[in-house]
Amino acid sequence: MRPTTSSPYRRTSDDTSQELAENKNDVPNYYASNPSTLTTSSTVHKFITGTGDDIFSSILPALKSAESEVIFITCFWARSSSLSQLSDTLRALSVRAEARGGWKLRVRIGLSSLSLFQKLFQPHTVRGQTYPPSTWVKKFGLPSPSELKGLDLEIKSVFLLPFSVMHPKFIIVDRKKVFLPSCNVSWESWFEGCIELSGPVVSQFVRFWSEFWAQNDFDRSLPPPPSPPYPSLTSLSPPQTPSPTPTSSSGPAQTHTLLPSHDIQTLFLPxxxxxxxxxxxxxxxxxxxxxxxxxxxxxxxxxxxxxxxxxxxxxxxxxxxxxxxxxxxxxxxxxxxxxxxxxxxxxxxxxxxxxxxxxxxxxxxxxxxxxxxxxxxxxxxxxxxxxxxxxxxxxxxxxxxxxxxxxxxxxxxxxxxxxxxxxxxxxxxxxxxxxxxxxxxxxxxxxxxxxxxxxxxxxxxxxxxxxxxxxx
Missing domain, CATH: 3.30.870.10 (Endonuclease Chain A)
Structure with missing residues (x-):
C-alpha cells in the first residue's frame, strides 16, 4: 500500500513551519525556512541485519567500486574487526586509484566519539577538529599515509560539551548510493540494521553532509569522473592488497532482504x-x-x-x-x-x-x-x-x-x-x-x-x- 496525498501520516509545510521556525539557530538549519525541501523519494534496494561486523562485511565491498568519492560518517570509533575491514577497504581503494592514475579518490571520514580525552580537549565548536596524516595510525588505527597514497583522505571529529555527540551514521558512494546503518565502527557485538538507498534521497544526504561536515567549497562539489587515458577503477584488475581480516560469511543474526524497486515517498529527517x-x-x-x-x-x-x-x-x-x-x-x-x-x-x-x-x-x-x-x-x-x-x-x-x-x-x-x-x-x-x-x-x-x-x-x-x- 502506498500513501495518498491525503494520508493522515503526512505533514504539510503549513503544519510544521511554525515549529521549524524555532530551528533558525540550529546547525544545520537550511530547511527551517522551507521544510518541504525535506520531502523526496527514494529507491530502496536491500535491508540487512546482523552484528556490526556482519553489516560492514556486507556493505564495504560496495565502497571498493567508488570512482570519485566516499563519505563515511559515524559516531563512535574504536579498534575492532569493523575498523580492520574498513582499513582493508581503504587500502584496496588506494591501490586501484594509484593504478588508474590521475586525481586521487576523495575520502571524507566524520566521527564524534573517539575517547574521553578527545571529547574533553578537542575544540568544542561545530567546525570540530581535522586530523593530520601523522595521526592516522596511532589515533585511529588506520593504515599509514604511505599505504593510502591514492586517496585524498581527511578525518574530522565534532563533539560539543556537555552531551552533544554527532550520532548519525551513513555512507555515500559517488553521490549515487547511500547506506544507512545503525552500527558504529566498534567492537560491540550488537544487533544492527542497514538499508541501502539510491535516487533523489541521496542529494538530501549530500546536502546535510556539506552543510555540517564539509570543510570548504572544494568538498561541496563531486570530483570529476576519470577521463582518458585513465580507466575507471572498476575496469582494473584486482590489485594485490593485504589479506582482509577474516569475518563470518553469515552470522547467526545476518539476513539480506530485497526491498521493492519502485519509487517510494520519503521524508529526510535531520x-x-x-x-x-x-x-x-x-x-x-x-x-x-x-x-x-x-x-x-x-x-x-x-x-x-x-x-x-x-x-x-x-x-x-x-x-x-x-x-x-x-x-x-x-x-x-x-x-x-x-x-x-x-x-x-x-x-x-x-x-x-x-x-x-x-x-x-x-x-x-x-x-x-x-x-x-x-x-x-x-x-x-x-x-x-x-x-x-x-x-x-x-x-x-x-x-x-x-x-x-x-x-x-x-x-x-x-x-x-x-x-x-x-x-x-x-x-x-x-x-x-x-x-x-x-x-x-x-x-x-x-x-x-x-x-x-x-x-x-x-x-x-x-x-x-x-x-x-x-x-x-
Whole structure:
C-alpha cells in the first residue's frame, strides 16, 4: 500500500513551519525556512541485519567500486574487526586509484566519539577538529599515509560539551548510493540494521553532509569522473592488497532482504544537536523536546497512528515519546516495544536521570490503570462509552541460548519505528532522552506498506528466540 496525498501520516509545510521556525539557530538549519525541501523519494534496494561486523562485511565491498568519492560518517570509533575491514577497504581503494592514475579518490571520514580525552580537549565548536596524516595510525588505527597514497583522505571529529555527540551514521558512494546503518565502527557485538538507498534521497544526504561536515567549497562539489587515458577503477584488475581480516560469511543474526524497486515517498529527517538538555527535575509535566524534523515527524506518527505501533530501540527514556505512547494506547492503538534492559545504563542515568527498565515499568503500570484494560478496577457501568485501550507488549532483547562465538549479538542497537504497517522510520535516533534533546541525529521515513512488511518480517525472523517477555 502506498500513501495518498491525503494520508493522515503526512505533514504539510503549513503544519510544521511554525515549529521549524524555532530551528533558525540550529546547525544545520537550511530547511527551517522551507521544510518541504525535506520531502523526496527514494529507491530502496536491500535491508540487512546482523552484528556490526556482519553489516560492514556486507556493505564495504560496495565502497571498493567508488570512482570519485566516499563519505563515511559515524559516531563512535574504536579498534575492532569493523575498523580492520574498513582499513582493508581503504587500502584496496588506494591501490586501484594509484593504478588508474590521475586525481586521487576523495575520502571524507566524520566521527564524534573517539575517547574521553578527545571529547574533553578537542575544540568544542561545530567546525570540530581535522586530523593530520601523522595521526592516522596511532589515533585511529588506520593504515599509514604511505599505504593510502591514492586517496585524498581527511578525518574530522565534532563533539560539543556537555552531551552533544554527532550520532548519525551513513555512507555515500559517488553521490549515487547511500547506506544507512545503525552500527558504529566498534567492537560491540550488537544487533544492527542497514538499508541501502539510491535516487533523489541521496542529494538530501549530500546536502546535510556539506552543510555540517564539509570543510570548504572544494568538498561541496563531486570530483570529476576519470577521463582518458585513465580507466575507471572498476575496469582494473584486482590489485594485490593485504589479506582482509577474516569475518563470518553469515552470522547467526545476518539476513539480506530485497526491498521493492519502485519509487517510494520519503521524508529526510535531520535532528540538529542542542547544548541545553532542558532538565526540569522539579516539574511534573515532561519538558518540550526541540522541534527538529525528526522529533516532529515521530510525534506526529505516534499521535496519528490508528491500529499499531512497532518500536525497536536500544533505550526508551524520552518523556515526550512515553507520553505519546500512553496517549496512543488510550485511543486503542496496539503498541509493541522491543528494547534492552541493560544497555548503556550509566549513560542513561547521566543524560536522563532514569533507565529504560524504570520507564517501561512505569508505562506498563499506567497501561494497567487504563479503563477496559484487563487489570482495570473500573466496574462495567463506568466503562460504558469508553474506548478499549490498545494492547501493550514489551520485550527485552537477550542473546540466543546455545549459540557459540562472538557473532551472536549481545544487545539490540537497531533503531526502527513502524506505524500502522505502512510508515517505516530508520536512522540513528534512539527513543531516549539524549537523542531527543542533545544529540545530532538523522532519520529517514518511508511511506510504503511493502517496505514496512519486509523490514518487519526480517526483524521478526531474527528476533525469534532472542526476546524475553516483560509485559503483555
Amino acid at each position: 535532528s540538529p544537536h542542542h547544548l541545553n538538555p532542558r532538565f526540569a527535575p522539579f516539574t511534573s509535566s515532561p519538558p518540550t523536546s526541540p522541534p527538529t524534523p525528526l522529533n516532529i515527524l515521530l510525534l506526529t506518527l505516534l499521535a496519528r497512528a490508528t491500529t499499531s505501533i512497532y518500536i525497536q530501540t536500544p533505550n526508551l527514556t524520552s518523556p515526550p515519546v512515553l507520553t505519546a505512547l500512553l496517549r496512543a494506547l488510550r485511543h486503542g492503538v496496539a503498541v509493541h516495544i522491543r528494547t534492552s534492559a541493560r544497555l548503556m545504563i550509566l549513560e542513561q542515568l547521566v543524560t536522563a536521570g532514569t533507565t529504560t527498565t524504570r520507564c517501561v515499568r512505569k508505562l506498563a503500570k499506567r497501561h494497567r490503570a487504563l479503563p477496559f484494560s484487563s487489570e482495570s478496577t473500573l466496574d462495567e457501568e463506568a466503562r460504558v462509552g469508553l474506548t478499549a485501550p490498545g494492547t501493550l507488549r514489551i520485550e527485552f532483547f537477550e542473546p540466543r541460548v546455545g549459540v557459540n562465538g562472538t557473532a551472536e549479538p549481545q544487545q539490540s542497537h537497531l533503531k526502527l519505528l513502524i506505524v500502522d504497517a505502512l510508515v517505516t522510520v530508520l536512522g540513528s535516533g534512539n527513543l531516549d532522552r539524549a537523542s531527543w534533546f542533545t544529540s545530532q541525529e538523522l532519520g529517514v521515513a518511508f511511506f510504503d506498506g511493502e517496505v514496512a512488511g519486509r523490514v518487519r518480517g526480517a526483524v521478526d525472523q531474527v528476533m525469534e528466540g532472542r526476546m524475553r517477555s516483560h509485559y503483555g
